[in-house]
Amino acid sequence: MKVGLYFGSFNPIHIGHLIIANHMVDTTDMDQVWMVVSPHNPLKKKKSLLEDYHRLALVNEAIEDNDNLRASDIEFKLEQPSYTANTLAYLKEKHPTHEFVLIMGEDNLRTFHKWKNYEQILERYEIYVYPRVLTVQELEKEKTEYNTLQDHPNVHFCADAPLMKISSSYIRKAIKNERDVRYLLPQPVLKYIDEMNFYKG
Ligand SMILES: Nc1ncnc2c1ncn2[C@@H]1O[C@H](COP(=O)(O)OP(=O)(O)OP(=O)(O)O)[C@@H](O)[C@H]1O
Numbered sequence: 001m002k003v004g005l006y007f008g009s010f011n012p013i014h015i016g017h018l019i020i021a022n023h024m025v026d027t028t029d030m031d032q033v034w035m036v037v038s039p040h041n042p043l044k045k046k047k048s049l050l051e052d053y054h055r056l057a058l059v060n061e062a063i064e065d066n067d068n069l070r071a072s073d074i075e076f077k078l079e080q081p082s083y084t085a086n087t088l089a090y091l092k093e094k095h096p097t098h099e100f101v102l103i104m105g106e107d108n109l110r111t112f113h114k115w116k117n118y119e120q121i122l123e124r125y126e127i128y129v130y131p132r133v134l135t136v137q138e139l140e141k142e143k144t145e146y147n148t149l150q151d152h153p154n155v156h157f158c159a160d161a162p163l164m165k166i167s168s169s170y171i172r173k174a175i176k177n178e179r180d181v182r183y184l185l186p187q188p189v190l191k192y193i194d195e196m197n198f199y200k201g
């Protein structure tokens, strides 16, 4: 079985994440996509992060009607911050017959050269990259590593996929400012966030 590992903070999961996961199942030979909820991205501050189990619950709510998508809490019991190289080693041992590939947005490929053992990851795993509108800061970042990564034979860029200028941080801020985010989040996710009063303070 070919499994796309879609790692993320998912704080919270939004429709962009679902469109990306579905795009991978729909347009590639991946049998399933596992949405791996990361307790702590090594390159991000943990400050505005919702509890791990709430972010996992939101992912489960979002994908409940899609058999091709799974939520994974595999990183909850692994060392933190959540280094992807460690998780991949663990998953490979646990599921020796699965073929794992990685899924990420373009912003993550841009900083991929800062990840632990990124060269080894790239050598061993295919990476499917979803295009993303980049911020000015991201565009200004050193381009050399990015260009080298973009041209690597294991990197597959989903060129014809629709661009989405949606992010969890935009949604968190919009909720804080009492804006209507109903079309940016799947219905059950919106309900859960609303009932729990998340991101309001
Ligand atoms: N709109 C988008 N277009 C392309 N890729 C995206 C988009 N939103 C998220 N991703 C990708 O999904 C993965 C998980 O992203 P993450 O959970 O950090 O969401 P985010 O919207 O980027 O969050 P935040 O705004 O808090 O940084 C990353 O690989 C990220 O690049």
Ligand SMILES: O=C(O)c1ccc[n+]([C@@H]2O[C@H](COP(=O)([O-])O)[C@@H](O)[C@H]2O)c1
Pocket: 007, 008, 009, 010, 038, 040, 041, 042, 043, 044, 082, 083, 084, 085, 108, 114, 115, 116
């Ligand atoms: O392994 C690393 O060094 C590394 C560095 C930065 C990010 N990651 C992982 O990349 C994933 C995407 O993170 P995020 O916050 O953009 O959703 C998440 O699982 C992080 O743990 C991993």
